[in-house]
Amino acid sequence: MPDDDDDTDPISEATRRFTEGQEHFARLWTDFAGKMASAGASFSPNATPPDAARGMRSAFFDALTGYFEQYLRSPEFLDSWKQVMAGAIEFRRQLNENLGRVHHEFQGTSRQDIDQLMIALTHLERRLVDTIERAEERIDGLSARLQLLEKAVAGGASSSPAPIAKPKPGPKKTTEKKAPAKKKSAPGKRSRARK
Amino acid sequence: MSTQTDFISSWAAAQTAMVQETARNFQRVSRLPSLWRRARKVKKGATPSEVVYEEDRLKLLHYVSDEPPRYRTPVLFVFALVNRPYVLDLLPGKSVIEKFVQAGFDTYLIDWHRPTHADRHHTLDTYVNGYIRNIVDHLRERAGAPRVSLVGYCMGGTMSTLFTALHPDKVANLVLMAAGIDFETREGLLNLWSDEENFDVDAFVDAFGNCPAEFLQSTFQMMNPVANYLQKPLNFFERMDDEAFVEEFFTMETWLNDNVSIPGEVYREFVKYLYQRNLLVKNQMPVGRHLVNLRNIVCPVLNLMASRDDLVPCAQSEPFTDLVGSADRRTMKLETGHIGLAVGKRAHQELWPKVCDWLGERS
Known part of the structure; x- marks a missing residue:
């Protein structure tokens, strides 16, 4: 039975994601091609082939850096980051549990x-x-x-009794407010x- | 005719360059075994020092100078818990510590050392109201000075800020180097990745105990994978015959790969209270049973930032000077990266002499 709240069609959603991925991929290669071409266009006839190769490599890395910067902020990456972390945490938790059990079995x-x-x-x-x-x-x-x-x-030599002074708070080690008890x-x- | 000659000569030049480059590559490869040996013998720390205080695992280093200190107020460097602190004293001529010693300051550095699993329950309170307070008290007594100047780098800057806000009577001057204060920004990748939606820090610390050094290292490297995994090795390969470069590269890499684990509870507090809830700028940051109020900081403050810092973006440290109660406050920004602030050529030529002057006038 379809969910009333979720009115997105799974097929169109998958198509949208596929198209977006394609667009990213196309943009990446267009960018690469553009930067490499501009590096090639700035090639001087006096430059040696290793220098020209370095120029093109640098252009390639620049484009790749920009692409990674975008990718590392993308929801796709953040999703996979969450999954990897959840997997690592679960693995470690189970490892701790099992090792603890082994120790206990040996009365250690x-x-x-x-x-x-x-x-x-x-x-x-x-x-x-x-x-x-x-x-x-x-x-x-x-x-x-x-x-x-x-x-x-x-x-207090005067006739009237000395007024009892209101105590001043003593010098505290710290001068800040106290944290609520729950945050201890x-x-x-x-x-x-x-x- | 002349076009033909030009073509032949340029073709010959290209061929020669190719052959030379190939020969150079062979030479580079043949140097690799000796470089490997050299990489394992990197000296850590350039300025002579002595241990003057120890508590649990930490050691307080005092930098020795032939001249008596020119200023009475001692300077204490508080480093982050993430890496080892010798980046501040990396190589002669590229050492922040050396600059301070030469400028006549009585200079100290806290080396936190590597925490063990037993330290996982240490909180920020243990560090700020425990270790740092004990060290500052020790220095006040040792130097006969009523207060101490603090220089905090990165996470050490945040801890120095917490300390100064909680114990304003013990701090003469506060200098922050790329310290995270306002964590609202999502400009940096770390801020984004450690967002509450993307990272369950409670589950992480409960499972792992201390935050593993390998996790921190891979996270830092993943922030710029192209530079770290491709450009850096290639650059090294191409400049392997440059002695000065090789020495600097090995020293730097040794430090970069010398990560230490962060005590679990400190990591939990840091991520949860700062990266996720940004409590420090709201004056609601709990440290033990106290709340930190930045307005309590009334001593002179100097905020140093690196404009190309991807670990602690400027947006994270810039608001600091507006949040404190000090009348004497200043910001200095340098066109460099996070580590460039400590080891960069420009930092040593332009920034640190100014910092020493600023501190000297107030010490």
Whole structure:
């Protein structure tokens, strides 16, 4: 049963693609011929045959470079790039899985096991570092507040009680906004979330 | 009669040229074995250096000079994680590092070395708020200077930018060399190929761990297949008898083929947050638990670009100076390619002396 949304005729689509391919091919060779001919036309009678050959070769390469530049940006190339990458990724994934299985059959430790351990450790380290950094920031804040209070007490000979100063944020290690928690770079967490 | 003589003499000249070219080709082929030996003995790094700091796999190189440094603020070169950093110190006379040392700067370079599979969980946070921060703190203490000048190349430039935005109090000057900042453009092939529609970076990193060096190398070469696979070998063959050319060619090729893998999580963040979502220019780029705000960069900045750069097109680095909070900002553009910025003749004649002057005035 034909799909209502897809109203393109597969035969005309194939014809269109074929014609486009033909056009590209024809354009490539026309370009080559044009550049080679212009290289030949600029040939000086005093030039030796190797020099003339070099000139024509250079014209050929120029045309080929331009053609590749277009091709490497074309949807056809991008499609094949995606397919090649998907194939390579799948192959590698299966290889990892099978090698891991072999290790496990021999009651050994596979790379995946070590990776999982590394992820757990990295996650633990990240949490510890974050906690220490937060504690450091709080201590810095408290120190600043304490300094303000000390100053207030020292200069508070006046009759009225010294106003309690609003604490300034302590000197931070970095001066930027905090990233939202979901963007924390815990590789283990990220990997698991995707699975 | 004279037309006949002309024809005969030009025919004879053509024949002679053909014979000479053939003889030269034989000579070239006969040189190949000795060149092969030579290619394996390329020296990496031209300026004498010493390791002054080590952490995990990275080494901090300090370039030794007979003269005491003229400027108090040390200069730290931050290189990309993609290749080895000795392109900045490739050959005498073609070394950026040498220029800085000769100009009187106390010069340092981070050599990240090759990551192993154990490093796959390292994130940009590990590098920016970990390694670079530790190195900068070490340098401040070592040089007795309150701040350090950063020179970042390519991906190292992006990391230097992240560092400067997160730790503005530690950076005196920021110099970027072909650094990617605004990834909105699809002018470069890398930008197009790593688009969300065309590349699933999560699946890639989950399957491969670190981004393999071979993958990076083939991707870079595929960006200009005619030049890399046809023109370059032919050009080499034709100039094999030019000693200076051969030396330069081997040194350059050794470096080009010396790719290193990128730690998986760094690659994921770089592709996803920059190439695919372009978060840095939106001031939403997460590094660990912090968001990077480019307006926090208030130190003098110098943005160096190569107008024929196909890896980091100018459109990708040009917006930088408008996004920072610095009052002292400057852009310099040179008619060269991505690597030409570090090793090109014009770069060494025209660009680097100006950069040294600019930095010297602010150090």
